[in-house]
Amino acid sequence: MIPLLIARNTFREATRDRVLAGVVVAGLALLALTQAASSLAMGEGRRFTVDLGLSGISVLGLLVILLTGTSLVAKEVERRTIYNLLSRPITRPAYLVGKWIGFSATLWSVALLLGLALWGLVVLRGWGGHGLAVLEAVYLAGLELSVITALAVMFSALSTPVLSALYTLGFYMVGQWSYDLRMLAEKLPKELGSLVAVIANLVPNLPLFNMRTLAAEGTTTTWLHLALASGYAAVYVACVLCLATAAFESKDFK
Amino acid sequence: MSPLATVDSRRRRFLAAWAGALVLGTAAFTLAAAAWRTLPHPHPLEELSYYPSGRFLEPATLGHAATAADLAWLRAVQYYGQHRATDNQFVRMAHVFDILTTLDPSFLPAYFFGAFALAQEGRDFPAAERLMLKGLAANPTSGPLAFQMGFLYYVRPGGRDLRRAAEYFERASRQLDGPPESARFAAFCRQNAGELEVACELWARVERTSPNRYLREIAQREQARIREAVERGRREQAMRRLTTPVVLLKRQT
Amino acid sequence: MQTSVASIADRQATGHPAAGQTVPDPGLAVCVRGLSKHYVHSWTLRVTRGLDALDLDVRRGEVMGLLGPNGAGKTTTLKLLTGLLKPTHGRAWLMGEPVENTASRRSLGFLPEQPYFYDYLNGVEYLELAARLSGMQAATARDRAHHWLGRVGLGERPRLGLRKYSKGMLQRLGLAAALVHDPELLVLDEPMSGLDPFGRRDVRDLITEQRERGVTVLFSSHILPDVEMLCDRVAIMMGGRLTRVATVGELVEDGAQAVEIRCAPGALLEIPRHWAGLVSRTQRAGESVFRLEDEAQLGEVLGWLLQAGVPVRAVTPQRPTLESLFLAAAEAERERRQA
Numbered sequence: 001m002i003p004l005l006i007a008r009n010t011f012r013e014a015t016r017d018r019v020l021a022g023v024v025v026a027g028l029a030l031l032a033l034t035q036a037a038s039s040l041a042m043g044e045g046r047r048f049t050v051d052l053g054l055s056g057i058s059v060l061g062l063l064v065i066l067l068t069g070t071s072l073v074a075k076e077v078e079r080r081t082i083y084n085l086l087s088r089p090i091t092r093p094a095y096l097v098g099k100w101i102g103f104s105a106t107l108w109s110v111a112l113l114l115g116l117a118l119w120g121l122v123v124l125r126g127w128g129g130h131g132l133a134v135l136e137a138v139y140l141a142g143l144e145l146s147v148i149t150a151l152a153v154m155f156s157a158l159s160t161p162v163l164s165a166l167y168t169l170g171f172y173m174v175g176q177w178s179y180d181l182r183m184l185a186e187k188l189p190k191e192l193g194s195l196v197a198v199i200a201n202l203v204p205n206l207p208l209f210n211m212r213t214l215a216a217e218g219t220t221t222t223w224l225h226l227a228l229a230s231g232y233a234a235v236y237v238a239c240v241l242c243l244a245t246a247a248f249e250s251k252d253f254k
Numbered sequence: 255m256s257p258l259a260t261v262d263s264r265r266r267r268f269l270a271a272w273a274g275a276l277v278l279g280t281a282a283f284t285l286a287a288a289a290w291r292t293l294p295h296p297h298p299l300e301e302l303s304y305y306p307s308g309r310f311l312e313p314a315t316l317g318h319a320a321t322a323a324d325l326a327w328l329r330a331v332q333y334y335g336q337h338r339a340t341d342n343q344f345v346r347m348a349h350v351f352d353i354l355t356t357l358d359p360s361f362l363p364a365y366f367f368g369a370f371a372l373a374q375e376g377r378d379f380p381a382a383e384r385l386m387l388k389g390l391a392a393n394p395t396s397g398p399l400a401f402q403m404g405f406l407y408y409v410r411p412g413g414r415d416l417r418r419a420a421e422y423f424e425r426a427s428r429q430l431d432g433p434p435e436s437a438r439f440a441a442f443c444r445q446n447a448g449e450l451e452v453a454c455e456l457w458a459r460v461e462r463t464s465p466n467r468y469l470r471e472i473a474q475r476e477q478a479r480i481r482e483a484v485e486r487g488r489r490e491q492a493m494r495r496l497t498t499p500v501v502l503l504k505r506q507t
Numbered sequence: 508m509q510t511s512v513a514s515i516a517d518r519q520a521t522g523h524p525a526a527g528q529t530v531p532d533p534g535l536a537v538c539v540r541g542l543s544k545h546y547v548h549s550w551t552l553r554v555t556r557g558l559d560a561l562d563l564d565v566r567r568g569e570v571m572g573l574l575g576p577n578g579a580g581k582t583t584t585l586k587l588l589t590g591l592l593k594p595t596h597g598r599a600w601l602m603g604e605p606v607e608n609t610a611s612r613r614s615l616g617f618l619p620e621q622p623y624f625y626d627y628l629n630g631v632e633y634l635e636l637a638a639r640l641s642g643m644q645a646a647t648a649r650d651r652a653h654h655w656l657g658r659v660g661l662g663e664r665p666r667l668g669l670r671k672y673s674k675g676m677l678q679r680l681g682l683a684a685a686l687v688h689d690p691e692l693l694v695l696d697e698p699m700s701g702l703d704p705f706g707r708r709d710v711r712d713l714i715t716e717q718r719e720r721g722v723t724v725l726f727s728s729h730i731l732p733d734v735e736m737l738c739d740r741v742a743i744m745m746g747g748r749l750t751r752v753a754t755v756g757e758l759v760e761d762g763a764q765a766v767e768i769r770c771a772p773g774a775l776l777e778i779p780r781h782w783a784g785l786v787s788r789t790q791r792a793g794e795s796v797f798r799l800e801d802e803a804q805l806g807e808v809l810g811w812l813l814q815a816g817v818p819v820r821a822v823t824p825q826r827p828t829l830e831s832l833f834l835a836a837a838e839a840e841r842e843r844r845q846a
Contacts, residue, residue: 083591263607
């Protein structure tokens with residue numbers, strides 16, 4: 001119950017922030033732009049629209065996380081608004097979980113809004129066969145953003161907004177290369193390969209949530225993929241929030 | 255009394271959080287490993303293959319086209335190795351090397367590797383030829399590029415193009431950074447293409463300019479051979495019968 | 508004061524009370540034993556004692572004031588009680604619950620110093636959130652939010668965004684947030700801060716009202732007249748340590764009553780040697796003033812003045828104020844530290 005109260009408050013905070021409105025407008029503008037530019041794509045208009053639309057959702061979502069999500073907790077600590085919450089009968093884990101739920105809900109709203117707009121565009125343009133693949137890709141993009149949000153909440157609980165943004169961005173970038181790291185680990189000598197494999201597992205496995213190219217080709221993915229991605233996202237998020245809790249539990253608010 | 259009863263609730267939450275993190279982390283590790291094993295890996299060149307041209311990609315690199323080319327090069331080599339080891343299907347290779355060399359037209363190894371991979375394993379000589387011509391257009395004074403172009407024609411699967419090979423070997427020999435063996439290769443190709451008079455002149459140049467005594471002796475010998483064949487009216491005696499190049503692709507074990 | 512807490516001797520022997528083996532007196536709203544907070548610098552490892560071995564009891568229904576200069580440890584104490592800081596040593600209980608348990612904050616209303624709020628909310632939304640986080644149901648929370656917003660004088664514009672609130676309005680809102688869920692214990696850090704005299708009067712009235720309802724109030728303040736007016740007892744802290752706990756009456760009675768004798772100007776009398784240090788003289792425009800440090804000598808001194816023919820105009824007892832005691836205590840602490 002308490003996490004949901006905090007989540008509702010966090011959602012309210014995020015949706016009343018002008019950054020979010022700007023991002024939604026930018027996303028819709030990007031979709032409009034794809035239509036204007038698709039005639040220049042030499043017959044690849046459909047691919048262009050779907051790929052840019054899906055990339056837009058991910059990139060704009062990441063932007064929202066870096067601008068707003070990474071100061072979710074840090075800003076409250078800085079401004080001391082957190083005193084009003086933690087002096088009430090709520091546990092620190094409940095507070096962090098609530099923050100994550102609220103901000104994730106915000107990002108899912110944005111992803112769904114832009115995703116439905118993209119799906120609508122695809123259907124209107126007569127590319128209805130791509131519709132399901134687009135929806136699957138939007139779902140995976142939402143999972144990806146939830147995972148990155150968990151990292152942002154953790155870093156925000158431990159550090160300043162600027163450093164949190166840098167750490168989150170760093171994990172995002174290395175996470176995009178996690179498959180390359182795994183391939184590299186297989187080719188390296190045993191000890192070094194093990195170290196690289198550990199890094200590949202510490203960072204989020206973001207390629208698992210990427211079916212943008214498949215969607216651009218109109219290819220749906222398997223239930224196994226969706227199940228593995230959903231399970232992995234749930235478990236990774238829970239793990240990160242546990243770590244955040246462990247660190248936050250012993251934090252003093254001077 | 256349980257040991258946990260003596261620990262205050264804050265510390266209990268702290269320990270529970272760490273325990274949770276370890277268990278969930280292990281679960282995440284397991285799921286990620288399962289995904290790695292069971293799901294198809296994203297095609298390493300997928301993110302490049304949809305761009306109609308490198309021309310559209312370059313602005314997106316925000317001034318880092320050369321770096322993007324380097325990363326694309328890594329992917330391309332990986333792609334080649336992966337398919338060379340498995341199905342020997344190189345469907346996207348021409349497109350990707352085209353993008354690579356558009357991003358960084360001075361990246362010579364991309365032309366060398368790409369052209370030979372296309373011609374041999376890719377079985378697409380016209381694509382290889384186009385790539386090398388693109389390279390020469392972007393780097394007109396490059397001796398190594400001209401030399402490799404000559405060599406490409408020399409090893410063309412299904413039939414060597416000795417005239418064109420010679421043409422490019424000669425071009426390479428005229429460049430400042432041309433490999434020293436360019437003139438010799440040009441002479442050899444002209445000779446075996448039947449252009450004995452031109453070959454003779456080229457051998458004479460090799461004899462005049464080569465610092466290597468052995469090579470000078472070869473040049474003298476070939477000139478004598480040509481002169482003798484021409485005097486006898488048996489030009490074919492100065493020409494060697496060369497094998498027809500083929501591509502043999504075996505799955506690596 | 509009867510408690511079943513481990514004796515101070517035991518605590519000193521073990522360093523701090525053993526966890527789980529102490530139960531505070533149920534008559535106490537706040538019970539603190541050996542509470543310490545030390546800060547260790549990350550690089551130099553230098554230890555700064557924010558709070559040192561505090562023992563303090565606050566009875567249920569009592570109003571206690573926490574006095575001390577800046578850096579005395581007042582805010583540290585309040586934050587330790589409300590779970591914002593973790594103690595280095597010692598334990599504390601609120602309404603019988605250890606402060607490490609979230610249950611200890613169920614009946615707690617806390618007002619931090621210079622409170623900040625979510626500027627994207629309005630007054631009603633904020634109070635509703637505060638009430639629900641303290642365990643109230645949605646409908647009740649909404650009613651209480653409206654009630655308390657009006658009670659602190661902010662009810663005319665309930666939908667006004669908090670970013671438009673003045674400092675005084677924010678202070679009132681903070682107080683309302685501390686009271687919205689009908690707590691049994693109020694912990695207020697500088698509740699009068701930022702308020703004009705009318706605001707301070709309203710806060711005093713609120714505190715008095717809560718006391719009459721049986722709510723325990725523990726607050727820190729620099730405004731000593733307010734402390735004198737409101738508090739049953741006062742705890743004086745200096746340099747992270749508790750130096751004195753007593754009623755205001757006890758504190759001022761402790762001070763020896765001085766007397767000021769105003770006389771006509773030009774009374775050039777030599778003060779007898781045996782009264783050196785006891786009687787002093789100052790010249791003011793239009794009069795001479797003799798100050799007698801101990802009123803017990805008043806009769807003798809007056810007799811001496813009258814015998815010398817000095818016209819006495821007025822005899823005024825100098826009742827020590829809390830401020831003067833406080834300043835004296837601060838000076839004594841400073842000397843102790845220098846020694």
